[in-house]
Amino acid sequence: MSDTTSLHWQCASFDELSNFQLHQIYQARNAVFIVEQNCPYQDIDGKDPHSHHLIAWGKDHQLAAYLRIVPAGISFTEASLGRVLSTQAWRGTGVGKALIANGIAALHRLYPAAPVRIGAQAYLEKFYAGFGFQTVSGIYLEDDIPHIEMLLTSVL
Known part of the structure; x- marks a missing residue:
């Protein structure tokens, strides 16, 4: 592991x-x-072939962070970011913030000016709000984990 400046983004x-x-x-x-x-739960859900995949690679081709960019009409009416993760070795390095910033930028390169809807784990509400996402639903359970829907309508 090292700092996020050493990552290769794909x-x-x-x-x-x-x-x-x-x-x-x-x-x-x-x-x-x-x-x-x-x-x-069924992780391989049929959305991957329709999506783009943003990966942060560390040295030796080790995955540090990942998310998928799902076009509008598949997960939600709007385009979305999903399956957002940082690997255990990279947590606490700022890779999560870099991942979301790069994910929003990549989504808007693919779908200019598109609003972005996410189904976020409820405990991450403040984290996503820091990127301009606004909560647009109450808490609901997805696979027994509290989630909320959040919407980003403008680019920071």
Whole structure:
């Protein structure tokens, strides 16, 4: 691990990902969302082939952080960011903030001026509000984890 300035950022469509990269993504998503959160659910949900994938690579091609950019009409009416994670080795380095900033920028390069809706874990509400997201729903359970919907309508 090192500081976030050493990361290599990649934004790719599903078809542009190598088998190794896809393996790294699924391995990280499984570790964070299924094992760490003790939440058995169907991670491979059919949205990946339609999405772009933003990956922060550390040295030795180790995945540091990841999110997927989902076009409008698949998860929500609006375009969205989802499956947001930082790997355990990179937590506390600022990689999460860099990931969201880069994710918003990448989404707006793909879909200029598009509003962005997310389904965020409720405890991260203030974190996402720091990027301009506004809470637009009450708390709901998704896989027994409290979530809220948040909307970003303008670029900071």
